[in-house]
Amino acid sequence: MRFFTFKWSEKYGPEYVNRLNRSIRDYGSLTCITDDPTGIDSEIEIVDYDTFDPFDEPKDRIFTREKLILFDRYRTGRNVWLDLDILIHGDIGKMIDIPWKLDRPKFIWNYWHPRKRSYDWYGKMSSCHVNSSFVMWDDDCGVPIYEYLIKHREEAFFTYKSLDKFLFYQCHRKNMLDYWNEGLFSSYNVEGFQRKGEVTLFNTSHVTKNHGIHQPAYELHEAPGWVNEIWTRR
Amino acid sequence: MGKRDLDSQIMNYILSSGYEEISFVGAGASRPVNEWCTEMEIEIDNIDIDPRVDGRDAIFDDILFSPLVVVFHAEKHYPIGKKFRGDMILIGDNDQHNGDCNPIDSTDRLIQQNEITEIYDQRIVDKWYVVYGNNTR
Numbered sequence A: 001m002r003f004f005t006f007k008w009s010e011k012y013g014p015e016y017v018n019r020l021n022r023s024i025r026d027y028g029s030l031t032c033i034t035d036d037p038t039g040i041d042s043e044i045e046i047v048d049y050d051t052f053d054p055f056d057e058p059k060d061r062i063f064t065r066e067k068l069i070l071f072d073r074y075r076t077g078r079n080v081w082l083d084l085d086i087l088i089h090g091d092i093g094k095m096i097d098i099p100w101k102l103d104r105p106k107f108i109w110n111y112w113h114p115r116k117r118s119y120d121w122y123g124k125m126s127s128c129h130v131n132s133s134f135v136m137w138d139d140d141c142g143v144p145i146y147e148y149l150i151k152h153r154e155e156a157f158f159t160y161k162s163l164d165k166f167l168f169y170q171c172h173r174k175n176m177l178d179y180w181n182e183g184l185f186s187s188y189n190v191e192g193f194q195r196k197g198e199v200t201l202f203n204t205s206h207v208t209k210n211h212g213i214h215q216p217a218y219e220l221h222e223a224p225g226w227v228n229e230i231w232t233r234r
Numbered sequence B: 001m002g003k004r005d006l007d008s009q010i011m012n013y014i015l016s017s018g019y020e021e022i023s024f025v026g027a028g029a030s031r032p033v034n035e036w037c038t039e040m041e042i043e044i045d046n047i048d049i050d051p052r053v054d055g056r057d058a059i060f061d062d063i064l065f066s067p068l069v070v071v072f073h074a075e076k077h078y079p080i081g082k083k084f085r086g087d088m089i090l091i092g093d094n095d096q097h098n099g100d101c102n103p104i105d106s107t108d109r110l111i112q113q114n115e116i117t118e119i120y121d122q123r124i125v126d127k128w129y130v131v132y133g134n135n136t137r
Helices: A014-024 A066-073 A115-120 A143-151 A153-159 A163-171 A226-231 B003-017 B032-039 B107-113
Strands: A002-007 A029-034 A045-048 A078-082 A086-088 A106-109 A130-138 A185-187 A199-201 B021-025 B043-047 B068-071 B087-092 B118-125 B128-134
Touching: A002 A014, A002 A066, A014 A029, A014 A078, A014 A086, A066 A078, A066 A130, A066 A143, A086 A226, A130 A163, A130 A185, A130 A199, A143 A153, A143 A163, A153 A163, B003 B032, B003 B068, B003 B087, B003 B118, B003 B128, B032 B043, B087 B107, B107 B118, B107 B128
Parallel strands: A002 A029, A002 A078, A029 A045, A185 A199, B021 B043, B021 B068, B068 B087
Antiparallel strands: A078 A130, A086 A199, A106 A130, B087 B128, B118 B128
């Protein structure tokens, strides 16, 4: 099995890549697409980030659209892309070792958000229930999503700031996405900093991008207690 | 002044157009203008990404528009005038809500981005910028 992650700019250091690799190396190999391989362990394959964004568009439109390039370039076998700011603290083997081929990539459904809010406000396009921090696909089953973006490139970049919103408002309603079962993933900053599921996400955008929300939100390297204990052991 | 005044203005445009089939984009399900058109036996194709209304996306889906298109929230999507040629009533605001990708701060912006070449009317109703025109010629 092949795992991928992206590291660009200076938000996250190489320790994020190395610790992520130590979390998954029992299951497969990690490839890091990066603009700076300094400090990344030698067993991790490096791909030059400059070869990985064919879109001449501002980075803040469909942010992290580079992930969809993976669907186009890696069309064989079982593959997983991972965000750097996740903490694997449970058994991901039971998630990724399933004995059938996926017909659509598996994304995270944000079970921690009230479903009603997203659907009541669907027309306002302000909410989002899809998360692309841990995505698994087999062979070329993700290609239709990549091709959908290519087909609607101008409209999509005009409309959506983030990849997750593009996925939720376009690919989800067209049944192009599959989802992990409930209970496997949790959101540290939304679910009261609890240890839940097998993998915990550390998204902070709901706080940093919404001026009306004033609550603590931690990046993975800042989180105290059980998170710090597990992450620094890696 | 408010949404009902805006709908009254839209209805005036619709009645003056003489069209009996109209596409609504992003109207939702319960605006006064929906009811007024029903009463006047004007057929509405109500295109709205909200699955409780219709579930179609006027920009991303293949849609055969009626001869007159009414866009109720131009601030929320790519300009319809780049997808459709004909008569259109365009409404947008500059509230800059979280989901607004295309804030509208003038009627000129609506005219320019929808490639309107003939302006039947343009005005500001409360916070809404409104243009009635055509981009065919």
